[in-house]
Amino acid sequence: MKDSKETETSVQRPILMSDHDQKEKLSPVHKLEGNSRNNFINHVRPRFISERVLSVFYTFCLGGLSFLAFLMLGITGILLMFHYQPGASSGYSSVLTIGSVIPYGYIIRNLHYWSAQIMIVTVNLHMVRVVWTHSYKPPRQLNWLVGVGLLVLVLVLDFTGYLLVGSQESGAAATVAANLLKQIPGLGTALAQIALGEPSALSGSTLVVYVWHCAVLPLAMLWLQLYHFWRIRRDGGVRPL
Amino acid sequence: MARSPINNLKENEGIAALIFLILCTLLAFKISPGVGTSNLAPAVPHATAPWIFGPFQVLLLYLPPWLGALAVPALIIIGLAGVPWAAHYWGDKWGMRIFSALFSLVLILLFWFMVKELWWTRL
Ligand code: HEM
Numbered sequence: 001m002k003d004s005k006e007t008e009t010s011v012q013r014p015i016l017m018s019d020h021d022q023k024e025k026l027s028p029v030h031k032l033e034g035n036s037r038n039n040f041i042n043h044v045r046p047r048f049i050s051e052r053v054l055s056v057f058y059t060f061c062l063g064g065l066s067f068l069a070f071l072m073l074g075i076t077g078i079l080l081m082f083h084y085q086p087g088a089s090s091g092y093s094s095v096l097t098i099g100s101v102i103p104y105g106y107i108i109r110n111l112h113y114w115s116a117q118i119m120i121v122t123v124n125l126h127m128v129r130v131v132w133t134h135s136y137k138p139p140r141q142l143n144w145l146v147g148v149g150l151l152v153l154v155l156v157l158d159f160t161g162y163l164l165v166g167s168q169e170s171g172a173a174a175t176v177a178a179n180l181l182k183q184i185p186g187l188g189t190a191l192a193q194i195a196l197g198e199p200s201a202l203s204g205s206t207l208v209v210y211v212w213h214c215a216v217l218p219l220a221m222l223w224l225q226l227y228h229f230w231r232i233r234r235d236g237g238v239r240p241l
Numbered sequence: 242m243a244r245s246p247i248n249n250l251k252e253n254e255g256i257a258a259l260i261f262l263i264l265c266t267l268l269a270f271k272i273s274p275g276v277g278t279s280n281l282a283p284a285v286p287h288a289t290a291p292w293i294f295g296p297f298q299v300l301l302l303y304l305p306p307w308l309g310a311l312a313v314p315a316l317i318i319i320g321l322a323g324v325p326w327a328a329h330y331w332g333d334k335w336g337m338r339i340f341s342a343l344f345s346l347v348l349i350l351l352f353w354f355m356v357k358e359l360w361w362t363r364l
Contacts, residue, residue, distance in 0.1 A: 051246060054246040054247060054249070054250050055246075055250070056253035056254070056257070061253070061257035061258075064254055064257070064258070065257060065261050068258055068261055068262075069261070072262075088280070089281075092276070092279060092280055095276055099273070099276065106273060107269055107270065109273075110268070110269035110270070110272070110273055111265055111266070111269040113274040114265050114268040114269050114272075114274075115265055117293075118261070118264070118265060120293055128344070131324070131336070131337065131340045134328075134333070134336075136324055136325045136328070136336065137328055137329070137333075138325065138329065140325075141325035141326070144322075144324065144325050145322055148318065148321050148322045151321075152318060155293070158291075158293055159294065162294075165276060165277055166280065167276060167277025167279065167280065168277060168278040168279070168280055168284065168285050168288065169277040169285070169288040169289070170277060171280065172285075172288035173288065173290065173294075176301070176310075180306055180307075180310045180311060183306060183307050184311070200280075202280035202284070203280045
């Protein structure tokens with residue numbers, strides 16, 4: 001019971017510590033965290049924070065900005081879904097309609113596109129920052145792996161988004177991807193069908209790609225990001241907003 | 242009274258978020274992304290990948306598909322994933338070295354793509 005009381009205090013009052021003090025005094029916190037393994041809130045507001053990481057020049061806000069980009073993509077993506085229709089010819093024509101007929105459609109599409117481009121840059125710079133500050137080292141190695149998973153998901157989301165434009169170029173990209181997957185012995189043909197459906201050489205927009213891009217991958221990414229944030233705390237790491 | 246470093250950081254993060262949103266909005270108003278070639282138009286002979294996948298396109302150009310687009314990217318991802326363990330078993334420097342080697346490889350391929358596909362072919 002005593003532990004849970006301490007946990008509550010820690011939620012309300014984070015305490016600042018210098019790096020020097022931190023070494024010794026962090027241990028009770030770790031013990032406490034071990035006892036409340038499932039308490040998400042506890043990790044979002046940890047009790048002790050190293051002063052060094054409270055400088056904006058430690059993280060350069062790159063992880064937080066990547067998450068902000070993800071939120072932007074979610075909001076603009078849902079708005080795009082109101083008018084986008086997957087399909088060999090409907091995909092391309094609905095993109096044209098969004099861009100030229102739907103009120104504010106072009107600005108929503110452009111915001112979606114540019115947040116995705118900027119996110120690729122911020123995620124990569126975030127990874128460079130993590131290496132620069134040696135933050136991949138134990139106990140953060142699992143969070144590094146989660147990060148690598150996020151990087152792969154971002155790239156796959158970007159790729160499926162490109163296919164949804166439904167242009168000839170997206171058809172070429174889908175065909176190359178399908179042919180590559182088919183090279184995997186045994187599983188290849190099934191994998192290509194599961195991942196891409198039946199794209200034509202002239203359009204990569206299929207219902208299968210649409211569901212991956214708008215539902216499965218973003219949800220997987222959201223879950224992985226929440227786990228990423230939880231782990232930052234659990235590993236005694238930096239403090240985002 | 243000096244402001245707490247936490248509030249200071251919060252304020253800086255807020256400013257960074259604002260800059261990000263303004264940059265996105267400006268880009269969105271000024272530059273519309275292309276829509277590519279209509280599928281009703283005559284077939285295009287060559288499709289250039291979006292810049293993010295430029296490194297793939299370069300690899301595919303020079304290597305057999307299984308190597309260029311499956312084995313090499315898989316090795317890069319596995320190499321990245323292994324950085325903490327490389328640092329743990331072989332020493333800190335190796336973590337940095339492996340990451341730098343992989344990251345530079347991707348950057349070189351990207352540069353190669355930019356020159357070859359986006360600049361050279363348009364001359
Ligand atoms: C969608 C992508 C990602 C998001 C939204 C994200 C978000 C964050 C945030 C908000 C932080 C807190 C510190 C900071 O802002 O720098 C963080 C820390 C961290 N991230 Fe990410 N991240 C992403 C991708 C990655 C990738 C690709 C890697 C590495 C391969 C990675 C590895 C880490 C590690 C190891 C930490 C702990 C750093 C420390 O304690 O100093 N993350 N991440």
